[in-house]
Amino acid sequence: MSDENYDLETLAVRGGILRSQFNEHSEAMFLTSSFMFNSAAQAAARFKGEEPGNIYARFTNPTVTMMETRLAALEGAERCVAFSSGMAAILATVMGLMKAGEHIVASRSIFGSTVQLFSNILGRFGVETTYVSPTDPEEWRKAVKPNTKLFFVESPSNPLTEVSDIAALAAIARESGAWLAVDNCFCSPALQKPLELGADIIIHSATKYLDGQGRVLGGAVLGSKALMEGVFTFLRTGGSTLSAFNAWVILKGLETLSVRMQAHSRNALELATWLESHPKVERVWYPGLPSHPQHELAMRQQKTGGGIVAFEVKGGQEAAWRVVDNCKLLSITANLGDAKSTITHPASTTQSRMTPEQRAFAGIGDGLLRVAVGLESVRDIRNDLARGLDA
Ligand SMILES: *Cc1c(COP(=O)(O)O)cnc(C)c1O
Numbered sequence: 001m002s003d004e005n006y007d008l009e010t011l012a013v014r015g016g017i018l019r020s021q022f023n024e025h026s027e028a029m030f031l032t033s034s035f036m037f038n039s040a041a042q043a044a045a046r047f048k049g050e051e052p053g054n055i056y057a058r059f060t061n062p063t064v065t066m067m068e069t070r071l072a073a074l075e076g077a078e079r080c081v082a083f084s085s086g087m088a089a090i091l092a093t094v095m096g097l098m099k100a101g102e103h104i105v106a107s108r109s110i111f112g113s114t115v116q117l118f119s120n121i122l123g124r125f126g127v128e129t130t131y132v133s134p135t136d137p138e139e140w141r142k143a144v145k146p147n148t149k150l151f152f153v154e155s156p157s158n159p160l161t162e163v164s165d166i167a168a169l170a171a172i173a174r175e176s177g178a179w180l181a182v183d184n185c186f187c188s189p190a191l192q193k194p195l196e197l198g199a200d201i202i203i204h205s206a207t208k209y210l211d212g213q214g215r216v217l218g219g220a221v222l223g224s225k226a227l228m229e230g231v232f233t234f235l236r237t238g239g240s241t242l243s244a245f246n247a248w249v250i251l252k253g254l255e256t257l258s259v260r261m262q263a264h265s266r267n268a269l270e271l272a273t274w275l276e277s278h279p280k281v282e283r284v285w286y287p288g289l290p291s292h293p294q295h296e297l298a299m300r301q302q303k304t305g306g307g308i309v310a311f312e313v314k315g316g317q318e319a320a321w322r323v324v325d326n327c328k329l330l331s332i333t334a335n336l337g338d339a340k341s342t343i344t345h346p347a348s349t350t351q352s353r354m355t356p357e358q359r360a361f362a363g364i365g366d367g368l369l370r371v372a373v374g375l376e377s378v379r380d381i382r383n384d385l386a387r388g389l390d391a
Contacts (some may be wrong), residue, residue, distance in 0.1 A: 001328070001388055005336075008074055008189065008190065008222060008258060009258045011070065011073040011074055012070070012074055012190075012254050012255055012256075012258055013255045014204045015069060015070035015073040015074065015140070015254075016065070016067070016068070016069030016070035016072075016073060016251075017107050018065065018066055019061050020062075024280060027063065027066050027248060027251050027252075028062070029063050029244050029245060029248040030057075030061055030062045030063045030244050031063070031244055031245070032057065032061075033056065033057045034055075034056050034057065034190075035053070035054035035055060035056070035057075035060070036365050036374050037067075046099075046177040050220070053078065055262070057241065057244065058235075058239050058241050059148070059235055059236040059241070060234070061183075061190050061244050061247070063244040063247045063248050063251070064082050064242050064244060064247040065243075066247070066251055067082055067120055067247040067248075067250050067254075068080040068081065068082050068220070068276065070251060070254055071189075071204070071206075071220055071222065071254065071390060072222055073352075074189040074190075074254070075194075075202050075222050076189075076190045076192065076193060076195050076196060076203065077195055077222035077223055077224075078223070078224050078225045078228070079222065079223065079224070079225050079228040080220050080221070080222045080228070081217035081221050081222075081228050081231045081232045081235055082206075082218065082219070082220050082241075082242040082247060083218070083220060083221070083240050083241070084217060084218070084219065084241055084242055084243070084246075085114055085174045085205065085207065085217045085218065085219045085239045085240075085354030086111075086185065086203065086204065086205025086206070086207055086208075086217075086218075086219040087114070087205075087219070088240035089119065089144055089203050089204065089205070089219030089221045089299040090110045090114055090117060090183070090203055090219075091117060091229060091240070092221060092234045092235055092238065092240060093150075093181060093201060093203060093221050094118075094122055094127060094150070095226065095230065095234045095238065096148060096229050096231035096232075096233060096234035096235075097179070098127055098149050099127075100125055100126030100127065101126055101127075101147060102127055102128075102131045102147050102148075102149040102150075103127070103128050103129070103130065103145050103147045103148045103149065104118060104122075104127060104128070104130070104148070104149070104151075104152055105129075105130050105135070105140055105143045105144060105148055105150070105151050105152070105178070106118060106130070106131055106132070106152040106213070107128050107131070107134040107152065107153045107154060107157065107164065108131035108132060108133065108134070108159070108361065108362055109134045109154065109157035109162050109362055109363075110152065110153070110154045110157065110158070110183065110335065111154065111158055111183070111185075111350075112159045112350045112351050112353060112354065113292055114129075114154075114183070115354070116154065116353060118152075122187065122345070123302045126313055130143045130145075133373070134153060134154075134155065134157050134162045134163075134164045135162055135163070135164060135165075135293070135294060136277070137165055137169055137172055138189070138229075140169055140172050140173075141172050141176075144172070144176040144178070148176055148177075148178045149179065150178055150179055150181060151169055151172070151173045151178050151179070151181065152178045152181045152183070153166070153169060153181070153182055153183070154182070154185065154186070155182065155186070155187075155192075155262060155301075156186045156187070156287055156298070156302075156306060156308065156368075158185075158186065158188075158336075158350075158366065159308070159310045159344070159346045159350070159351070159364070159370035160188070160285050160310050160362075160363055160364070161285045161286060161287050161292070161305075161306070161308055161309075161310055162293075162294065163287050163292075163294035163301065163302075164296040164299050165297055165301075165368075166180075166194055166197040166198065166199055166301060167197045167198050167301075169199075170197060170198025170199055170200075170373075172173070173200070174198070178201050179200040179201055179227070180199045180201070181200065181201035181202070181203055182194035182198070182199045182201070182203070183203045183204075183205075184202050184203065184204060185203070185204060185205045185208050185209070185337070186208075186209075186307075186308055187261075187302055187306055188204075188208075188209040188210060188257060188307050189257075190209075190258045190260075190261040190262075190303070190306055191261055191265070191303045191304055191306060192301060192302045192303070195222075195223070196213040197301065200223055200224070200227060201221060201222070201227060202221070202222040202223065203218055203219070203220070203221055203224070204219060204220040204221075206218030206219055206220055206242075206246075206250045207217075207219070207335070207337070208335075208336055208337025209257065209260070209261065209264075209307070210250050210253055210254060210257065210337075211249055211250050211253040211258065211337070211339035212253040212257065212260050212333055212337060212338070212339065213253065213339050214337075214338035214339070214340060215249050215253075216245070216246040216249045216250065217246065218242050218247070218250050219242070220245050228248075239361035242289035244387070250385065260375065261303075261304070261306075261307070262304065263289065263375050264306070264307030264373055264374070264375065265303075265304035265305055265307060266284070266304075266378075267297055267304055267307070267373045267374070267375070267376075267378040267381065268285075268286060268288065268305060268306065268308065268309050268373040269286070269288045269289075269304070269309045270378045270382075271309055271318060271371065271373055271378055271382060271385075272284050272288065272289050272305075272309045272311075272323065273289065273383055274382055275309065275311050275385075276289060276291065278386075279391060280313060280314050280315075280319070280389045280390070281311050281312070281313060281314070281389070282302040282312040282313065282314050283312045284306050284309065284310070284311045284312075285309070285310040285311065286308075286309045287299075287302065287305040287306060288305020288306075289305070290302060292305075301329075306369065306375050307336075307337070307372060307373045307374075308336060308371070308372055308373070309370070309371045309373055310368060310369065310370045310371075311368070311369055311371075312365050312367045312368050312369075313367040313368075313369060314367065315348065315367060316365075316366040317345070317347065317348065317367065320366065320368065320369050321345060322366045322391055323343075323369060323381040323385060323389055324336060324343055324345055324369070324388065325388065326384075326387040326388030326391055327343055327384050327385070327387075327388065328384060328387075329341040329376065329380055329381065329384040330342060330371065330381065330384050330385070331367075332344075334349050334350050335372070336370075336372030337372060337375060338372065338374075339374050339375040340374045340375075340376070341371060341373055341374035341376055341381050341384075342371070342372045342374070343369060343370070343371050343372075343373065343385075344369070344370045344371075344372075345368070345369055346364050346368055346370055347359060347364055347365070347368060351364045367381045371385070
């Protein structure tokens with residue numbers, strides 16, 4: 001691609017394309033585990049890093065490179081390193097950039113598996129984590145210790161869509177000598193650009209909106225060349241590699257990212273507005289609603305409210321399960337970022353490994369439901385939820 005200053009929609013369709021000798025139009029999928037060299041000297045130069053080029057698909061594959069280059073262009077990052085899943089990307093960030101005895105300050109409203117990783121696994125290897133409010137930057141400042149290396153936040157958060165002030169957290173991280181990592185899964189670069197807001201690292205679960213159709217697992221870490229060198233070194237030896245096939249699916253998904261995110265957001269806003277007026281609904285969390293506690297910040301920081309709506313049903317778990325079990329259209333699955341709408345009861349699924357005290361602390365009520373609003377007709381989605389709500 002030429003170095004014109006293309007918009008995101010253009011980069012999503014055309015960024016990062018490497019063509020083979022056959023001049024194919026669509027991106028090629030390179031299903032090969034290794035690459036040949038023209039001579040012993042070339043092999044030596046590749047292994048020493050003196051000559052760029054592919055070596056072995058654990059750490060270099062042209063299809064994966066295309067996906068990394070395209071996503072880096074969308075996020076405005078110097079470099080992207082792809083992984084086999086979002087969790088592999090988060091693990092590699094810590095393994096690549098931190099060591100035993102160092103400290104993470106993390107939002108307490110992060111993906112359940114990320115909490116398990118930080119507390120139960122990394123904790124055993126001497127990396128300690130302090131959890132703070134996603135919406136109170138002062139708590140982050142107070143939690144900083146001399147050994148703090150990483151701030152970790154998801155915005156909007158899962159499942160309550162709390163919105164963090166990324167620019168404010170970036171400023172505190174910089175003062176504290178720590179890096180700010182933002183899990184940009186809920187917005188994708190089509191709606192939010194964390195590096196432009198001052199973050200150092202972006203994490204993606206490509207499994208969600210980047211693929212967008214619930215087909216493959218994938219992950220990515222993005223940031224400066226210097227930071228990504230450590231992350232890449234962990235990939236090269238740790239081996240949590242994105243497959244060429246999954247990279248190809250994600251490349252094709254990225255082509256429609258912007259139009260999909262707009263459509264998800266339109267449906268979600270309409271659904272959230274309807275839920276807010278429903279007598280059986282206690283409360284709705286959606287960043288695009290004026291009633292959302294960080295609505296103004298969200299509208300400054302994001303293009304739209306995104307595709308995730310959370311709501312608390314009156315009557316606790318029994319009432320919430322009634323809504324889930326009366327769905328004929330919505331899929332009962334914890335996945336999100338799919339063309340198909342999904343419904344989850346976080347307290348008994350994604351957040352069930354937390355203790356009841358931890359859940360209460362994080363604001364996850366027994367009547368809480370999360371809908372990842374898909375691309376079906378919003379009228380049909382509404383009618384599906386109404387059946388259980390009105391029962
Ligand atoms: C799904 C998810 C992850 C983990 O990604 P996987 O691809 O499932 O490993 C991390 N963060 C957020 C916000 C997620 O929704």
